[in-house]
Amino acid sequence: MRLTHIKLSGFKSFVDPTTIAVPGRLVAVIGPNGCGKSNVIDAVRWVLGEASARQLRGESMQDVIFNGANTRRPAPRASVELVFDNSDGQLQGAWGQYAEVAIKRQLTRQGDSTYYINNQVVRRRDITDLFLGTGVGARGYAVIEQGMISRIIEARPEELRAHIEEAAGVSKYKERRRETENRLADTREHLQRLADLQSELDRQVEKLQRQANTARRYQELKAQIADKQDLFDYSQWQQALHQADSATLLYQQHGSAQETLQQQLEALEETLQQLRQQEQQQQQQVREAEMQRAGLREQWARLEEQIRHRRDWQQRIAREQAQAQTELQRLHNEDQQQQEQLETATMQLEEQQLQREEWALQAAEHEARMPELEELAHQGERTRQNQQNELARLERELAIKQQQQHHATDSITQLQQRQQRLEEELAQLALPQNEELQHAQETVAELEQVVSTLEENLLQYEQQRESAQQALILAQQQHRQLDKQQLTLSAQVETLTAMLPQAERSSVTGATDTDIPLLWQHMQVAPAWQHATSVILGYKLQAQYTEQLILADTLLEQTTVWVNQAGEAEKQPPATNALLQYIEVQAPFTQAIHYWLGQVWCAETLQAALLLQTDLQPHQLIITPEGHCVDAVSVTLYTEDNGISLLQQQQQLHEQQQALAELEKPLQQAAEAMQLAQRNLENTEAQLNQCQQQLKQQQQRWQTASAQATELLARTSQGQLRREHIQQESAQISSEMTQQQQVQQQTQADAENLTLAIEQLRPQLQDHTASQQNQQQTLKQSQLALLEARRQQGLVEMAIVRLQQCIQSATQERQRIARDTERWQKRQSELALGIAEQEMDDEQTLQTEELNAQIDVASERCAAAQQQLQQLQQQLQQAQQQQHTLNSRLPQLQADTQTALLQQQEALLNAKRFHETLQQNNANLDTLAEQFAQSAQATPELSQQIAALAQKINALGAVNLAALQELEEAHERAEYYQKQTTDVQAAIALLEEAISTIDEETKTRFKTTFDAVNEKVQSYFPTLFGGGEARLDMVGDDLLSAGVSIMARPPGKKNSTIHLLSGGEKALTAMSLVFALFSLNPAPFCLLDEVDAPLDDANTSRFCNLVQQMSAQTQFVYISHNRLTMEMAEQLVGVTMQEKGVSRIVEVNIRQALDMAEA
CATH class of the missing domain: 1.10.287 (Helix Hairpins)
Structure with missing residues (x-):
């Protein structure tokens, strides 16, 4: 495995996207002081997981992001990527199967740090675990920065032990042991918490x-x-x-x-x-x-019969007259009682109505005041919050200004010291003139500006493309959502349409379905009475109209209602409680609806319908919204089913069709927006492709010009380069000093103004806080008064309803008594006529x-x-x-x-x-x-x-009804805690056993590696020094904690301690240790930052020979100013800083250059 590319963007001085190709085994990074060579080493350490800003020569991690220059804006993020060739499969784990592995780290100014492996987001630990045991890492021996050589040789025994452990591959065991110990400590804490929880x-x-x-x-x-x-x-x-x-x-x-x-x-x-x-x-x-x-007998018999009959009838009339008189007296007494109750209830009702008006007036007054009080309270809260936010903002700005002032003071002091050193060095140098080099540098700068402009344009086009893509995705999502809504509504309309009944009319009238109207299609019913209308009409809702009814056998087999009379109903408004007042019907069913529902009345509840039952005629009935029917002699209760009525289906169908019609315009607009977004995306991609082609052409020109400038720079003496650098740095320091002085003065004035503003704002904030609390208290009191008024008003309303019911009951009772009295008086009159016939x-x-x-x-x-x-x-x-x-x-x-x-x-x-x-x-x-x-x-x-x-x-007394459930839950928790305690104790035993196993493995590996490294040190030290001896000693008896010290004796010397060695001797001794570690556990690559600086030519030659030998197994990327070390390289990577504060790369392949020269 070897390193093939280092990609930087926005990292320290590498503001532009930069790719450093390292195809060879020996790669030298060269350039003048301060051009950013060491930033390459910092970038590698940073991407490998370095978390300390001090190790990266910064105060905070944000310092690794390019902070801007005279002509450059600060970069929004820093990004570094390392690309490895893993064709030999040296990497282990899940990523070992890839022939090429790229690790990447990004950091934004918001502090978001993200790690990637092959463009997949991973954890920092995944990066460190990937290279555990290889020597590669943020603190591994494969990365040797400036001054690290002297730190290695002068390191404490515990620090030297860390390098031995890395070479032994023990670091992953130590990491596992540390994790295990942390888990063990957490587990013991968990066990203690469980004990506390069980006790509680x-x-x-x-x-x-x-x-x-x-x-x-x-x-x-x-x-x-x-x-x-x-x-x-x-x-x-x-x-x-x-x-x-x-x-x-x-x-x-x-x-x-x-x-x-x-x-x-x-x-x-x-x-x-x-x-x-x-x-x-x-x-x-x-x-x-x-x-x-x-004849006489007949007259006598007839008269005798009539007399006898009338006498009997008169006796019965006398009895009934007495009974009628008794009933009339009783009804009169009852009427007097009801009259008294009615008068009492009426008086109480008037009193309650007066009280209701009083409470309503009070509630209205409080409600009228409430918006004003709420607005005052909200306004006071907003004012207080704004002042509090303003105070916090001023305090933050004051702290920032004070920090900026302190930073500016320190920067001025440092810049003055740097300026003095540069002036002393500049006095010893002569100013060379080279017009050809200046012209080449100007050309490169112009091309760099062009490339930078094109890169910025390319970035803008990429952002525009991302915006266009996002707009297209949003338009597509909106269109899909609207299309989905349309499909859903269409399916619902089709479902409701299919649920509506379709009559078989052709066999009855010979007409089609569209020719014959249906009743439910020609009527509109108020939603509250749709169910009642469906119940009362039933199958008549599907009634059909025809002018001529053809009687056929199929007609007799169907349960169908045919309306064959379409006359207009009588033009009179329906009664206030009639069902017809909630129905609108169209021709030709007007007469039929008035005939069927003309004597149907409405009642809100079944109880109200029962109260009106005695007033119903034989042909009248009362319906409730639930479908209960009450006629003069019976009550029919309706039982709900799981379906909906035909009228409700019709209402839902109408609403869904209306929603479907309203959705057509937004759907068309979404389609047009999607087409517009697609056209914008195509135009943006075309512009992006054109810009990429232009950038590629300008980069080729820039590379050609940079190669020419590098060639001229190689022929220029070191003194000329240094003088130019000193002048540039001196001018930059002067500019920076001026800027820092201005910043210092401005920040001091700003701090004084902010302090004065804070002192003025704090009393105002206290006053507004007290005022806002008073307003809140007033608002709360008004709210409580309003609630009390509403509660009293509700109680009075309940009393009024109760009295109204009592008055209604008494009135109905008096009406019944009046009817009974009239009936008995009529009977008494009839009896009086019978007495007159006596x-x-x-x-x-x-x-x-x-x-x-x-x-x-x-x-x-x-x-x-x-x-x-x-x-x-x-x-x-x-x-x-x-x-x-x-x-x-x-x-x-x-x-x-x-x-x-x-x-x-x-x-x-x-x-x-x-x-x-x-x-x-x-x-x-x-x-x-x-x-x-x-x-x-x-x-x-x-x-x-x-x-x-x-x-x-x-x-x-007071009973906690939840205690039973809480007790059961407590028992369950106790059982759970006991089970957890057992599991935790078992886990502790398992972790202790794992630690013991790790310790044994660590001892074995450390002892074996220590002996092997000691042997290699004893071999490499004479090679580098041309004689002498060196060895490693273990400090302590415990192999788990014993430190490591190094003892070195150059040829002809008998020093007693390593600190007596010179700088060059310390460097060679440290190199012998590092190379010994590499020979035992070769790292894939090694980064060396000016480790040859303290060596003379003879020691440098021996160092180069040893590096060339080890390059067969390890790839070396090193930074050097030494000519001999440069000559050893297979590839030169030049770092320049023609633009102040911006580093650029110039690569030269030595082998290719030699081949071209020979050709």
């Missing part, structure tokens, strides 16, 4: 146990009350049912007796008719025998006495005939007497029947009420029936028992 839970369980016992007792008592109450309701229900059955039986008995009596009266009437006919025949016979006697009876009595004298004379002559006539008259009299008796029994029997019917209805209503109560309580009727059969307790005893249980519940 035990105290909760003890408390909850007491509460749960009380709750159980409470539930037991409540259950007993519920059982007793259910048994009480069941007994009342059974009693009501028994009373209903008794009343029903009595009603049936009275009805049967009434029917029998009526039949007897009818039979008796037939008998009377027969006797009268026989009497007339007998009288005719007597008349034929003795005409005069028969004077006629006296005259008939005188006529009878005269006829008796005449009859006595002729009686002897008609004895035989008279005897038969008397017998017939006796039979007729008996029949009439019997008829009178039966007629006298009939009114009482009718009254008893009506009384039994009222008792039956009252008992059924009571039974229904108790049965509904039992159903609401989900009572088991079978169980209650058994208990009721076994129990001998009476209803008063059950009531006493229920009251006693209620007292016991009150004696329990």
Whole structure:
């Protein structure tokens, strides 16, 4: 595995996207001081996971982002990517299967740091784990920065041990051990928390146990009350049912007796008719025998019969008149009572209405004040919040200005020191002149400006393309959403259309479906009464109209309503409570609807319909919105089904069709927006492609010019380059000093202004805070007063409704009394007419006495005939007497029947009420029936028992009903905690065993690697020094914690400590250690930053020879100013800074250059 490319963008001085190709095994990075060479090393360390800004020569991690230059704006982000050739599969793990692996890190100015492996977002740990044990890492021995050589040799034993561990591959074991120890510590903390939780839970369980016992007792008592109450309701229900059955039986008995009596009266009437006919025949016979006697006898008999009949009838009238007088007196008394109740309720109603108006007035006053108070409170809060935000902003700006002032002061001091050093160095240098080099540099700068402009344009075009793509995606999403809505609405319309009935008309009239209108298609019903209309019309909603009805066999087989009369209904407005007032119907069904629904009235509730039942005529009925029907003699209750009515389907279909029509215009607009976004995207991509071609051409020109400038720069002496650099840096320092001084003065003035503004704003904020609190208190008091007024108004409204119901009930009762009084007065008048006819009876009595004298004379002559006539008259009299008796029994029997019917209805209503109560309580009727059969307790005893249980519940005091569930949950948590404790203890044992295993493996690997590295150090040290000796010593006996020290003795010296060595000797000693580590565990690549700086030519030659030997296994990328080290490189990477603060790369392949020169 080797490093092939380093890609930088916005990282420190590499502001432009820069790619450094490193195809060779020996790559030298060269350039003048300060041009940004070491930034390449920093970039590699940063992308490998370096988290310390100090290690990257910065104060914060934001310092790695390009901060701008004189002609450049600050970069928004920093990005570094390393591309590796992994064709040999050296990398292990999931990424080892890829022939090319790219790791990348991005950092924005918002502080968002993101890591990538092959463009997939990963964690920082994934980056470090990828190179564990290879020596490559942010702190690994494969990256040697400036000054690190001396730090290695002078490092503490613990720090040297870290390098040995990395070479031994122990670092991943240490990482695992550290993670295991952290897990072990977390696990032990978890175990302690579990113990604390268990202790706390035990105290909760003890408390909850007491509460749960009380709750159980409470539930037991409540259950007993519920059982007793259910048994009480069941007994009342059974009693009501028994009373209903008794009343029903009595009603049936009275009805049967009434029917029998009526039949007897009818039979008796037939008998009377027969006797009268026989009497007339007998009288005719007597008349034929003795005409005069028969006539007299006939008159006497007729008069006698009338007198007797009238006397009986007068007796019955007298009794009925007495009864009528009694009923009239009773009704008068009841009317007086109802009148008094009505007057009392009316007075109370007026008082309550006055109170309602008073409370409504108070509520209106508070509501009128409420918006003003709320606006004042909100305005005060906004003012306070704005001032608080302004104060916080001023304080933040003050802190920033103070920090900027401090930073400017430090920067001025540093710049003055740098300026002094540069002036001293500039005094020793001469100013060279090179017009050709200046011209080449100007050309490169111009091309760089052009390339930079094109890159900025390319970035803008890419952003425009992203915006166009986003707009296209949004337009497509909106179009798809609208299209989906259209499909959904279309499916709903089709479903509702399919649900509507389609009549089979062709076999009846010969017409098509569109020719014959349907009733439900020609009527509109208010939504609240659609269901009631569907119930009352039923299948008539599908009624069809035809002018000529063709009677066929198929017609007789269908259940279809045909309307064949289309006359106009009578033009009169419907009554206020008629169902027709909620229906709009079109021709030709107007007459039919008025005929079917003309006598249908509306009532909001079933109770209201029952109150109006007595006023209904036989052809009238009342319907409720739920579909319950009430006529003059019955009530039909409607049971809900799971479907919807035809009219409701029609309403839903109309609404869905309207929504579908409204959706067409937004759908068309979305399609046009999608087409416009597509055209914008195509135009932007065309501009982007054109800009990319131009950028490619300018980059080629820039590369050619840069190569020419590099060639001229190579022929220029080091002194000329240094002088130019000093001049540029000196000018930059002067400019920066001026800027920093201006910044210092400006920030000081700004800080003083901000301090003054803060001091002025704080008292205002305190005043507004106090004022806002007062406003909030006033608003709260007004809200409470408004709530109280509304509550009192609601109570008064309830009292008014109750009094109105009482007045309505009293009025209805007085109307009933008036009707009964009128009926009895009418009967009394009829009886008075009967008494007036008594004077006629006296005259008939005188006529009878005269006829008796005449009859006595002729009686002897008609004895035989008279005897038969008397017998017939006796039979007729008996029949009439019997008829009178039966007629006298009939009114009482009718009254008893009506009384039994009222008792039956009252008992059924009571039974229904108790049965509904039992159903609401989900009572088991079978169980209650058994208990009721076994129990001998009476209803008063059950009531006493229920009251006693209620007292016991009150004696329990406050009861936590959730204690039972909380106790159960507490037991479950205790069991869970116990299980977790066992698992955690097992995990602790497992982690301790894992740590022991890791320690043993670490000891073995560390000891083996230490011996091997020590052997290699003893071999490489004489090679680099040309003699002498060096070794590694272990500091401490514990292989897990023992440090490592190095002892070195150059040829001819006997120094006692490593610190006595010179700088060059320390560098060679450190190199022998590093190369020893590389030989034992070769890293894929090695980065060296000016490690040859302290070496002379002889030591440099030996260093280069050793590096060339090791390059067979390790790729070396090094920064150097040494000529011998440069000559060793296979590829030169030049770093320039022609534009102040911006680094650029110039690459030269030495082998290719030599091949070209030889050719």
